[in-house]
Amino acid sequence: MVEENTSATTTKHDILEIQTVLLDLKRWFQTTISSHKTLFAFLWLAALTSAFLWQRDAVGGFLVLSGDLSSSLKNNNEENSSSSLLLYPKLRPVSFSLVDFGAVGDGVVMNTEAFERAVSEISMLGEKGGGQLNVPPGRWLTAPFNLTSHITLFLHQHAEILAVQDEKYWPLVPALPSYGYGREHPGPRYTSLIHGQNLTDVVITGHNGTINGQGQTWWTKYLQKGLNHTRGPLVQILWSNDIVITNITLRDSPFWTLHPYDCKNVTIKNLTILAPVYHAPNTDGIDPDSCEDVLIEDCYISVGDDAIAIKSGWDQYGIAYGKPSKNIVIRNLVVRSNVSAGISIGSEMSGGVSNVTVENILAWNSRRAIRIKTAPGRGGYVRQISYKNLTFENCRVGIVIKTDYNQHPDAGFDPKALPLLKDISFAGVRGHAVRVPVRIQGSQDIPVRNVTFRDMLVGLNSKKMTTKKKKKHVFQCAFVHGKVVGTIFPAPCENLDQYNEQGELVKHAVSWNVTDIDYEI
Helix, strand or coil, X not given: CHHHHHHHHHHHHHHXXXXXXXXXXXXXXXXXXXXXXXXXXXXXXXXXXXXXXXXXXXXXXXXXXXXXXXXXXXXXXXXXXXXXXXXXXXXXXXXXXXXXXXXXXXXXXXXXXXXXXXXXXXXXXXXXXXXXXXXXXXXXXXXXXXXXXXXXXXXXXXXXEEECCXXXXXXXXXXXCCCXXXXXXXXXXXXXXXXXXXXXXXXXXXXXXXXXXXXXXXXXXXXXXXXXXXXXXXXXXXXXXXXXXXXXXXXXXXXXXXXXXXXXXXXXXXXXXXXXXXXXXCCCCECCECCEEXXXXXXXXXXCCCXXXXXXXXXXXXXXHCXXXXXXXXXXXXXXXXXXXXXXXXXXXXXXEEEEEEEEEEEEEEEEEEEEECCCCCCCXXXXXXXXXXXXXXXXXXXXXXXXXXXXXXXXXXCCCCCEEEEEEEEEEEEEEECEEEEEECCCCCXXXXXXXXEEEEEECHHHCCHHHHCCCCEEEECEEEEEECCCECCCCCCCEEECCXXXXXXXXXXXXXXXXXXXX
16 A cells, blocks of 8 residues: 555656646747647647656556557466565566565665576576566666576566676676777777677566666766776667567666667667766667667657767778668657767768658757767768657757767778768758757768758747857858758758749759858857
């Protein structure tokens, strides 16, 4: 009964918080741009916020695992914990509780052996459909451990898997082949807290339980240059397929938070991913890396680096590995990044990135909302990228394409390996309090080709500009080919052809290599 009353109180508090947020958002939308797109954005955000509230206390509704989980809730298997009778959906033929393997959820006792024994037990059940490991309420301290195929890791609402902070418990593993380098240091790197490779059919889900990387110690040591190896991600799954990660909270990763690498058929839904927006370096939210057929949707991400960063390897190592990221859909996200960007591609994109759709995104209080970043030496390509229904709220820069992001693993990169950027479209872009809506910085060696803008209306943040700066262009371009369809605000740069809504040419570009980039704005 105590658990039920606490849950009810929490729910009432959450409802009041959500109502307050929605009221503030409604006032903002009413006082800014009035259009059917704006109304759609408000209604979408209200629905998404309701989904976040719903996911705190239930699984199996219209967003997570649909009917399979809903029907399984009618046949819950019952397990005894040390304090109460717990109910879990049965998603596998056989299920276990972590306490069956001697785990103690006091936040002090190390439970690595319990996790390892449980995973080992499930590894023998593959031919029977695998097994489910239920993590009950408690704070379960552990060192890194590996997953197996045909496993469901299910976290109770009040379960928290805690990463041990002492790096001596974190094994070193080889550098990823498409990076050739630990990313921060030469040589091996620390493994992730939850790790898996060469797996199939892996599910990590729950009643919105938490995986906590306790990254504060790692961030401090990194900033003080006190580490000799690259920090480990929170969750990393490599060379695997059929991966589902839903309905959990990931927080305070030492490094990148969720990193699927060279995986196929990955579904990531209804996640909350958190880290401090300052002084939590490289805590990217989700980094699909050389992955194919990926869906990321219905997530809230506020972190200390990119909320999403699509990658495919680094310079000569990524070119040699040759595995692109492709067929990726990212939709219905609320993202925040005070130091980097909401949705990024690159800068490690040497294997190529193509056929990506990004839609229904709200980026708020961010340094940049949308960014593509690359440099000479990367090679590869970024092409067939579609952005639709984007909303920017209080962002320094809305859309960025940058071709001089010069970070390299070593001196062995080939500066003549030039990336190809083309076929990139933006439609349905809205914003409020944005200082620079667009900054596309191509170069003579790396021009940006066939960029299209349509249906764009972005309100400027003129309060932070001097009179001199207000006179400068805020739609900035250099070495860009492309077009604008219809009327957009602010006025486009002179590099782009302008067409009316009927597809008739209205004005030719002055010159594709006009340069109007100003980082002082």
